Amino acid sequence: MLVRVPDGSGRTIEVSTDDREYAERRAIQWAVENPLVERGAELGEEDISALGDIGRGIGAGIIGAAEGITSLPAEISDYFSDSSESQAQLVRDFYGQFKPTTSTTVGEVAKFITQFALPGAAASKVARAYKLGKPAELAAFAAADVAATTPDVETLGDFFDGGPTKRTDTSDLVGAERAAAELGNRMKVAGEGAAVLLGAPYVLKGVGKGIGAGADALAGTKMVRDAARAIKDPDSILSNVGVKADIEDPTFIQRNMAKASKLATKKLTFQGEMPDAFSKQLEALRVQQLNTQNNAARQNLQEVDNVLKALKATGNLDETAERTTLNSLNDYLFAENKGKKSREVVREEARQALIGIDQKLGKAKAPSLFVGSRKLSLVDAADKFRKQIDDLSLTIRDDTFMSESMSDELKAAFDANKKFYATRMYRTLKDENGYIPTREQTDQALKEILNISEAANIGQAISPEAALGVLNDLRRKVSFNRAGVKPNDQFEQSTLSGVGQKIMKGRKLDTLPAVRDFLGEYSGGSDVLARVKRSDGSFGEEVIRTRGVEEQRAGLRTRAIETVDGMTKAITKSNYYKNLNDYNESLPLDRRFIFDAPPANLSIEEIGKYKRIGMDDALSGSEITESATRRFGPLAGKYVKEEYHRAFEDIPAGILNADTNKIWATFLGLKGFSQVAKTVLSPITQIRNATTAAFFALKNGNFGNSENLVNSAETVFSEIGERLIKLPGADNARATKKDVNDYYNSLIDLGIVNTNSKVGEFESLFKDALNAKGGVYGRRALEKAQNIQNTFAGKLYQGSDDVWKIYSYEMELGRLKDAFKKGANDLPVTDVQNALMLNGRKSSELVGKELDTFLSREAASIVKDTVPNYARVPEFIKQLRRLPVGNFVAFPAEVLRTSANTYGRAIKELGSSSEAIRSIGMRRLMGSMTVDAGLYGGLMTGGLALTGSNMEQVNAYKRSFAADWERNAMLIPIATDKDGNITDFYNFSYTNPYDYLTRPARAILNAVNSGITGEKELTEIAANAAMESGREFFSPFLGESIMTEKILDMMRNETKFGRSIYNTSDPFGDIVGKQFAHFAEGLMPGVSPIDITSTVTSPLPGGLDFKVRDLPKAIGLSAGVIDESDAVKRSGVRIDAAGEFMEALTGVKTVKSAIETSLMYRGYEASRQVRDASGIFNRVAKTRGSADAEKLTKAYISANEQRFKALRDLNMAIEDARTLGLSDAKIIRPLREAKTPNLGAMMSGRFNAFFPSRETMMFAARANENKLSNPFDMAAMSEAYRSVQGKRFRPEAAAEAQAAQQLAAQPPAQAQPAAPMPPAQAGTPPGPPQAGAPVPPAPPQSLFDRGREALKQVELNKLMGID
Secondary structure, X not given: OEEEEEOOOOOEEEEEOOOHHHHHHHHHHHHHHOOOOOOOOOOOOOOOOHHHHHHHHHHHHHHHHHHHHHHHHHHHHHHHOOOOOOHHHHHHHHHHOOOOOOOOHHHHHHHHHHHHHHHHHHHHHHHHHOOOOHHHHHHHHHHHHHHHOOOOOOOHHHHHOOOOOOOOOOOOOOHHHHHHHHHHHHHHHXXXXXXXXXXXXXXXXXXXXXXXXXXXXXXXXXXXXXXXXXXXXXXXXXXXXXXXOOOOOOOHHHHHHHHOOHHHHHHHOOOXXXXXXXXXXXXXXXXXXXXXXXXXXXXXXXXXXXXXXXXHHOOOOOHHHHHHHHHHHHHHHOOOOEOOEOHHHHHHHHHHHHHHHHHHHOOOEOOOOOOOOOEOOHHHHHHHHHHHHHHHHHHHHHOHHHHHHOOHHHHHHHHHOOOOOOOOOEHHHHOOOOOOOOHHHHHHHHHHHHHHHHHHOOOOOOOHHHHHHHHHHHHHOHHHOHHHOOHHHHHOHHHHHOOOOHHHOOOOHHHOHHHHHHOOEOOOOOEEEEEEEOOOOOEEEEEEEEOOHHHHHHHHHHHHHHHHHHHHHHHHHHHXXXXXXXXXXXXXXXXXXXXXXXXXXOOHHHHOOEEEOOOOOOOOOOOOOHHHHHHHHHHOOOEEEHHHHHHHOOOOOOOOOOOOOHHHHHHHHHHHHHHHHHOOOOHHHHHHHHHHOHHHHHHOOOOOOHHHHHHHHHHHHHHHXXXXXXXXXXXXXXXXXXXXXXHHHHHHHOOOOOOOHHHHHHHHHHHHHHOOOOOOOOHHHHHHHHHHHHOHHHHHHHHHHHHHHHHHHHHHHHHHHHHHHOOOOOOOOOOHHHHHHHOOOOHHHOOHHHHHHHHHHHHHHHXXXXXXXXXXXXXXXXXXXXXXXXXXXXXXXXXXXXXXXXXXXXXXXXXXXXXXXXHHHHHHHHHHHHHHHHHHHHHHHHXXXXXXXXXXXXXXXXXXXXXXXXXXXXXXXXXXXXXXXXXXXXXXXXXXXXXXXXXXXXXXXXXXXXXXXXXOOHHHHHHHHHHHHHHHHHHHHHOEOHHHHHHHHHHHOOOOOOOOOOOOOOOHHHHHHHHHHHHHHOOOOOOOOEEEEEOOOOOOHHHEEEEEOHHHHHHHHHHOOOXXXXXXXXXXXXXXXXXXXXXXXXXXXXXXOOHHHHHHHHHHHHHHHHHHHHHHHHHHHOOOOOOOHHHHXXXXXXXXXXXXXXXXXXXXXXXXXXXXXXXXXXXXXXXXXXXXXXXHHHHHOEOOOOOOOHHXXXXXXXXXXXXXXOOOOHHHHHHHHHHHOOOEOOHHHHHHHHHHHHHHHXXXXXXXXXXXXXOOOOOOOOOOOOOOOOOOOOOOOOHHHHHHHHHHHHHHHHHHOOO
16 A cells, blocks of 8 residues: 655655555655755755856856957947947847856856957967968957957956056946947956966966976086986995886896895786896787787778678668678688688689679768778778788798797698688687587587498497587587687697597597587688588588577677687797797896706705796706697796796786686676776766876876877877877878878887776776686676777777877887987886897997887887886786775776886986986976975965965865865865855865875875864874875775675665665565665666666665766756756755766866765764763673772773763864854754754863763662672762863863953053963964963853752762762
8 A cells, every 4th residue: 555654845755555654764764865955946055066167157258258249349339329229238138148157266267268268269370370470369369359358357457446457337328438438348358368368378388398498407407417426326225216127237136126025026016926027028018919919900800890880871781781791701701612612712702792892882981080081991801801810820830939849730731721721719618608509509510420420430320428428528628628728739730620539539620510510619601501411311511500690790700809819829929938038048147037957056955946947847857848848939948946937837826716606706797897887987987087197197297299199199089980190290191091000009019008907907807707617697798898998988998098198108209319319328228129129239329210119119118117007017916806805906006106117217317427318307207296296286275365265274174074085185175155165175186196196195194183183192193194094095905896895785784974775674675676776886887877776656676766867967957858856966955067067078076065964964973972982881880790890980981081082073073164164053053953962062162071870870789689789989980070071172272262362352561471372273283382371260160061060969979878
């Protein structure tokens, strides 16, 4: 049945239940979750967002500019007209209907800049385009500002009420006189605006140039030259600082390794378990080369996808046509013999078919965001892909190490398959637990095996059961699983052919199409052809199954990617071992780490610390196996220390391996889902990812070249959207698609792009889950999620990171080239390939292409060392992703690594003998200091000046009212109310990626300042500072992950904010529904317009409901499809549509101060803490065991100490609220609602001590058969009570305030015996009392306090037996 319950706000709630009491509870809960806004459509002061006001200011500026331009002719007309009716005013009235109104200073500033900068810049640009000269540009700018001026724009003359730019008051003027005054006012406004807006760029440019010139000049000073010599001094503490070993300093690694812990090196550095950083670079080079080939393959497949999309768009690709097209592509890329047709004939026929499809395309063009377009061709795309595979085949065939280890049969197979080689891959190998062949596939494979058995004529035909056993063995065969095969082993004949066993012996999978189909062969062909036995006993080829179009598409893509991936892995591993051997040979003998034999004169125990690569024993006499040679090439059988052996043999060292635990693998998949949902699939996070990455360039002093930035952005968006652009360093001609691909692939090869640390982490989580041998739930969903980086959203997220990496690379490359031109002859070598290329030569000896390659590698190495890069994350940190704690652990680790490298490299560069290199170091150092300290300080100073607020207010808010995650954030005031009280903060920490680096230090500073202001004890201050700093530093690594938090919340029925997820009295269905809604919240993508929730009015099972998020509400509100009463946030604040739009478009986070609401929650918290404090004594007093008087007294004292701390913190919040402008009436209202204890005493800053109730004391003193008597020491308790009752929470602050009052009351001429303390400003630490200052007497107690103490004394006397 339905119970109708009023919610107290005029609304009636219908609850599906027959329990009236339950219905009332649910109605109250619903009313809290859905507050009623009675203000109608008008935004209240507390609703206005400063960020939204900036948006309104921009809108008002655009409309104002249009108003000014269109009203100018009307004003001129009014001037020459005799009419008293103003035509200009009619124009203004028209625009006034649409012009937004701003309410804050930042809104007004945004309006001013928009209204005058846009028309002025446009006019100036036109003058520049016609090459009219600087005076004409200035005149054009001023003329545009004259046109854009409106009467509501004030001047500095108006502000100061005087001066030449003070506008004429037109309120009493009419007709021509008014028009003349308005035209004059335009000139005054425009003059000021032009001066400000034209001067600002020159000022900023001058500052930028000044900083750069200052850095250059500073680099050449005697001080810096002396510092350089000191850094070079081998005895200097700075001599070992840097990011890489210098090739000219062979003792670098030895000295640093001796000073560093081996464990820390292994776990917390990029070097990891490798012998040095260069050897680790060689290992990372494998990944870079693999990424280059895989990206080229992806580009080629993207070309194919573009053609298919264009065909669909032109109506030339229905399902039948797509099937035919995919068949032609498959036959062209992976041609095989078909009946009597040779594979050469099959390929040529497929090529002709593709040419015909190209002709259908006609003039179809790829859509373009940039200028230019290109013709689509399926033949060209297929040719490029086939050429990539053929080039890799030749590389493998001609590779010395690999060809030596190949069998003659395999070499012959490669030679025979030139231009036709492709890898066969099977679903049963990629999805060992999830793939199940259909009944049809199983029956056809059984028939094929039974036919083999019959044809084999072995005497007794195999039974169907035995044949099925053969098939199952094939599915389970470990050596057949490519996931367990080393890269080189995949080219072994047994791997290429399949597994020969029992009746299958001597057979190849190439001749068993039905068995291949049973194993789930990936293929782009539609028909599965097999040799079947006809009714006449003969064998012929027939179609046994037809694949669907989706299966075809996936098969073609997978086979293409697997072919390139497998071959590239083999090549890169071969190169890795050869390069590693060459690098080892280039080192001095005392630095080598690979040996032909163990060093001489070692004991048996010491020899045991060495292992042979690829061998099971360390005996030098044992022969190197063929398998070891094939896998490790020139390193096979050589000796390395045991501590490096694992790294060389690629033995995984995982944490909480998910291989055998299906539930844990699924959890890791969900963890990856949640991270994707909150990053790639969140539009706001996409914006923030692009804006925050700019700090990486700024920290390294890379700023000032806007052309490089534009080129970088165009390169990335060309890669994302297949567009044509102008490449960096090229002439004005547009690049071809091949040029773009080659440039982008060169960046991948250098390891610069496609290395986002957050993307890398969730990709690894998906890989962990999907590769689990025990299987995983939801495999298909995980496979789709794993491909997120190939979607537009994934490319955009990665691309916004790549823009700034490319920009940084081009800037670093330009600086190195400039330094080299200026004669720098000691460029530090930080790239291992450069070290191998130099081989003892100096960098100054390089010329031409060799020099270009050297500088490109060095610039790339700098970027990889100083900008977060997933490939450089220490392996131990990467493995932390498998723990149930931490979100994106790789990113904060990279912030630490790159920050240390940035400062280290700056110091190393400042130690150079070249002034050009020292200049680079000085710029890098200044950039780092700006990002870490200067930028926040400058923004804070500007925010305080703009809003007229002060640091006391900022500190008061952070100390008492900021959320936990904002308390140590960089909060900058951006708006105040009419009384000067802060209403909005800009959370700079949300924008600055290096916030994590300085947050622990700010936590210490804030804890100390709060402790001093609150007059806490030194030990408590120190403990709080240490805890806050540790929490901030370790929270990214040890904090609950998104999914762990949701699971634990459901188990404990409480969120981290203390809110219950469900009521214990809820029906079971509602409990399940609320838990599901809470869990789903962690997986809901940011792009989703709705949230899953649970409400009492929902008709869905478990009360599940869907709530529209704030941004869609704002869109609906602006479009008029959502009623104003529904456009409310959960907090009850009206949605500011402009604010929501600005936050979505900028990624900027603002904080709205809600002091009264926060005070109410602080009151609730204090009430709970007071109850807990009383419980300390009550638990001891009511114990049924023995508790002596001393123990009771200690419990009583402890209870009051805890009560004092709780109420002191609340009193501090009250004082901070006063500092932030709240009146006592506004402070009392929420505290009274929270039933705050001792509210009167709290407001006066005095402590009202706890004293146990008569019932508690009587219970404690009573003795019976169930408990002992617990006597009290009433004298001690009374003394303890009197010692704290009425105690000031902050006595020093109160004494200062009273002394200031006394000083103010005394005659000015009267001499003072001692200088009193100055009045304390709220929120600032008090100074120590001065010697000789009078101690103020305790203020008299109120009648209420005296009465309370008298009553308590009466109770005490009764208990003590005193009359």
